[in-house]
Amino acid sequence: MFAGGWYVLRDWNMVDFDYMKILKQLHVKFGVSPYFKISVIPNPREPGNSSISISPSGLGLPDRNYYYAPQKDTIVAAYKQLIRDIVINLGAPKANAETFGNDVFFYEQRIAEMTPETSDLLDPIHSYNPIHLSELKLTSSTLPLHDILTAMYPSANVDDNTEIIVTHPDYLLKVSQIISSTDRKSMNGYMIWTLVREYLPYLSTQYTSAIDAFHNELLGVAKPFQRWEFCANLVQRFMPLAIDALIDKANPVRNKTNVVINDIFKNIQKAAKAKLNKYNSIPELYTHLEKKISTLNLQIGLPAVAKTETFQKDYYTRLQILKANLFESYKYGIIFLKTLDEGRLSKNGALEYVINEALSDPFRVHYVPSNNTIIVPRVLLSAPYFEDQYPSSIIYGRLGMEIAEAVATAILPFKSAWTAEGKLLSSYHESVNESSRLIRHSMHCLTEFAKDNNLAETKSVNLTSLNTYKYLSSLNLARDALKFGLENAEHVHQPALEIYEDSALFYISHIQSFCSLSTKHQNLYDNVVEFQLSEESLLEVAWKQHVGISEAFNCYSPSDKCNDIL
Structure with missing residues (x-):
């Protein structure tokens, strides 16, 4: 576990807790996006070139509007139940688990309240806000953006003069303010939960069954994916080029x-x-x-x-797969996707x-x-x-x-x-x-x-x-x-x-x-x-x-x- 542990599991050490270090690890090493999401997108003013983009993120429910539902809403209740069940399975006392579920939900609700409407995010003109990294460091000083970006894209020569496209500057400013006003315990609970939530599908049945119950309430899914369907979706996420090329080769x-x-x-x-x-x-x-x-x-x-063997070998040369180790292979897959983004930047x-x-x-x-x-x-x-x-x-x-x-x-x-x-x-x-x-x-x-x-x-x-x-x-x-x-x-x-x-x-x-x-x-x-x-x-x-x-x-x-x- 991270330095400082996770307070709900009773291995919490406030002195060792370094939120900036953990935030960097989550984004860079694990591909998790608490508070904000970092991606690479086409530069809207320079065709053919790419830019780093920072956009709102960090909610466990699919949209901000779910957080405005009545507290007795079945989806809200199912999400809290998911958090409770998972932390109990991880070893948290039952007496603390329900309180923890409520605390995480209400913290995410704070983030949802400042998250812009989707219509604002869909409008490319309103969401195009180029800001130099040096300025972001001043307005969002509680976010270690420079450290995160240089670690995510080490070959992209990110520095203070790098122009970042921020889809909603006010959101980033408010997130910075939330972090500055959040006690370490609540921050620890939220950030580690975003990691656990992301990796739940790759854990054992006792954890995935809790997700299935939540998806049943959210989407009405009566039966979970069979194992082969889960694996097919995973391969499609990390190796779509290989799949498409094989299909085309067999049936051009x-x-x-x-x-x-x-x-x-x-x-x-x-x-x-x-x-x-x-x-x-x-x-x-x-x-x-x-x-x-x-x-x-x-x-x-x-x-x-893209269908040539030479292109595909070069494309996948940085993807590492460990046989019989799904969890580690998934982490390597996340790193691989970042290298593809970095390639588009350079x-x-x-x-x-x-x-x-x-x-x-x-x-x-x-x-x-x-x-x-x-x-x-x-x-x-x-x-x-x-x-x-x-x-x-x-x-x-x-x-x-x-x-x-x-x-x-x-x-x-x-x-x-x-x-x-x-x-x-x-x-x-x-x-x-x-x-x-x-x-x-x-x-x-x-x-x-x-x-x-x-x-x-x-x-x-x-x-x-x-x-x-x-x-x-x-x-x-x-x-x-x-x-x-x-x-x-x-x-x-x-x-x-x-x-x-x-x-x-x-x-x-x-x-x-x-x-x-x-x-x-x-x-x-x-x-x-x-x-x-x-x-x-x-x-x-x-x-x-x-x-x-x-x-x-x-x-x-x-x-x-x-x-x-x-």
Whole structure:
């Protein structure tokens, strides 16, 4: 254990407790982020370069809003119970464990109270605050930032003149004030708990069963992951490049598949440009967004260089794995991820970021603003989700919708604040204000629609409405792109589906993706943390707000719709 021990286990030694030393160890050696998180991100003003970022962190519950729930809330109670059970298993007296659980929760609640709203953190302009390390040392003197950063990235030449991107300076200042006003005992309890919480999944069953009970209350997970699922997720975290390369080697993407995906992408680009004509009256915004769409890059799977054996050997040369020692291997994995971050700091990392983005979210088509690139992961190009011989209406209803949503992300807030060259606009640029103003009325309409139909939590309804607006825009783009794709194609009725036209098959294919079931706990989590509606709610939105469905099936649709969707 650390110098000074852990007071709840009765090996507490206040004299030996050095919070700065422990804070440094947690961040550098164990990859744990009490109080704040350190990462490496693309520099918003210098395309191709990277910067160190410091952002809010340190909560055990998934979002600050969970800490505002009533004290008898089941999730709050389950979190306190988790803390209590774990420290008892570690040897703490039962009489002290419950008090300790309450103390940790209320300390995290103090941090939650100063943690900014997620909307502030999602806005790239408001979260871009470059500050020299020398200034941070003055304003946040209780945080050993210089020692932590130089230890995390020893080859990056971090010094007082290094520019750090702080997503929320006020938060860092308040955290520094919290630390200065916190007694050593409370600080010890909180910081060691963040370490224990991070490493619980890699301990024995008596500890993981407590986590399973907590996840059951948080997400409604009735059964924990089987061991093979746990191991697969762990390998995916640390070795995604190897997994992707092996899959591609065994089943390379066909040339026809590349052609199909590129055609879909070009038709969605065409549909997006047509939609942007409504912005002609605002020349600066129109020019900005039209250029982004025209110069969008498409990356299907990994770049070719990342698939070479030479690249992969160099990539994994710093990863150490100890057989039959999961705990130590995990710690080495954390160190390995830091070396990858450090590599992006010390050189022009445009290619590395495309690879990193492709690997960090390998199951979803997404937009990378720093490279103005749409990434289509390799795993999505496999049956039964995708076959290049599927009818166009089926492909557009599935993968086409995902590509359309990524394209819509590029031109809607908040990603619209990035230029085609991968730079971040200033808050004074007309395009920033206009892109938000133009969807304000529709956003308000969708917010009221969500409230009236009890589709979203009140605290998250605004950001949820933004994602709902994006979804409806994507549905429009994919539908219009399908029409472009079928303009010169022979009209064919699919066997056994002769009664359905292409538009109807498009919607059937898309709606089939809503057939999974989620627990009410998961729906709450998705809404509060991810600002996403449940699939059932999205289906209701599509039916009541998107006229294309009623037209395709020649049936009644409510007339009270939100207008001006992209």
